[in-house]
Amino acid sequence: xxRNIKTLFxxxxxxxxxxIDAAAVQFVRKLSGFNxxxxxxxxAFNDAVEEVSRTAKTLLAAxxxxxxxxxxxxxxxxxxxxAALRFGR
Numbered sequence: 001x002x003r004n005i006k007t008l009f010x011x012x013x014x015x016x017x018x019x020i021d022a023a024a025v026q027f028v029r030k031l032s033g034f035n036x037x038x039x040x041x042x043x044a045f046n047d048a049v050e051e052v053s054r055t056a057k058t059l060l061a062a063x064x065x066x067x068x069x070x071x072x073x074x075x076x077x078x079x080x081x082x083a084a085l086r087f088g089r
Contacts, residue, residue: 012069
């Protein structure tokens with residue numbers, strides 16, 4: 001999986017539309033191999049991003065869990081600590 005796509009389910013506060021849209025862009029970039037599509041492919045790229053984003057929002061709204069929501073700040077701190085161990089400071 002693309003490292004830039006983050007888990008968006010079960011966070012407090014919930015994922016924003018901007019976060020979901022950013023994940024959709026990363027997903028379509030990964031699938032297409034384009035960072036920025038040519039003009040000839042731009043419409044198809046943008047349509048795919050919109051569809052993935054819409055589907056992701058539907059998915060996140062439908063998922064249920066009994067687990068307590070994760071804290072964004074705590075998760076970010078853990079990721080930062082992992083990166084420091086992996087790459088140094």
